Amino acid sequence: MSPDGRHWIACRPRFFLSVEVLSRLFRRLFLERLTAAYQAGQLAFFADHAGLAEPARFKAYVAALRNVEWVVYAKRPFGGPGAVLAYLSRYTHRVAIANSRLVTFDGERVTFKWKDYRAKGDARYKLMTLNADEFIRRFLIHVLPDGFHRIRHYGLFANGNRAGNIALARRLLGVPDPPPSSEDSDGTENPHEDSEWNACPCCGGRMVIIEIFRPGCTPRCHPTVPNPIDSS
Numbered sequence: 001m002s003p004d005g006r007h008w009i010a011c012r013p014r015f016f017l018s019v020e021v022l023s024r025l026f027r028r029l030f031l032e033r034l035t036a037a038y039q040a041g042q043l044a045f046f047a048d049h050a051g052l053a054e055p056a057r058f059k060a061y062v063a064a065l066r067n068v069e070w071v072v073y074a075k076r077p078f079g080g081p082g083a084v085l086a087y088l089s090r091y092t093h094r095v096a097i098a099n100s101r102l103v104t105f106d107g108e109r110v111t112f113k114w115k116d117y118r119a120k121g122d123a124r125y126k127l128m129t130l131n132a133d134e135f136i137r138r139f140l141i142h143v144l145p146d147g148f149h150r151i152r153h154y155g156l157f158a159n160g161n162r163a164g165n166i167a168l169a170r171r172l173l174g175v176p177d178p179p180p181s182s183e184d185s186d187g188t189e190n191p192h193e194d195s196e197w198n199a200c201p202c203c204g205g206r207m208v209i210i211e212i213f214r215p216g217c218t219p220r221c222h223p224t225v226p227n228p229i230d231s232s
Helices: 019-039 047-053 055-065 081-092 132-141 162-173
Strands: 102-105 109-115 125-131
Touching (some): 019 055
Antiparallel strands (some): 102 109, 109 125
16 A cells, blocks of 8 residues: 555566565675674684684675575465465464374373484484473473564554555455455354354264374374263
């Protein structure tokens, strides 16, 4: 949208991002952060790069990088936008470790699966055992402090004015508002209670998908052990 919000500024057909501008911006930001880390004493150099510990050599090395064209490559995803959202959701809407990766717990130590990307083939998947307190410490590293959000949107889709911006963009583009979705809540506790969507054919209750089976995959979920109190 234009700064005054009165008209829409269209880009060229089939244009998404200026790769040249994006590469120069990334190069500047990366080298600025690298230099700041060096000045703060946060970098250490070893072996063939030990000489970069000298300020003059480090400055000359970074100066040469500013004259190199950096490549930032963007292209259409093979699986479409849905595949991108599914990929991102695995990192933004999951906890630090999935239950399927937990192998054993003997009361003091936890054994879990992890992936070594430096290995090849089946050797990539390994097991690690940690004391319970160390496992909890590593888990809590992924817990955000109060006031922080895992996902943030800025600009056009910022939470504070997203609805107004989308409505204005539709008006400027002459696009009609989308019809109400059948999945929109009508204020009831369960928006699907009068629908057959995901309904159990036996009791009519709402069914929850816990796993999708695909050819060649091993089921991750196991039957839940009945509660002795409930069984009695």
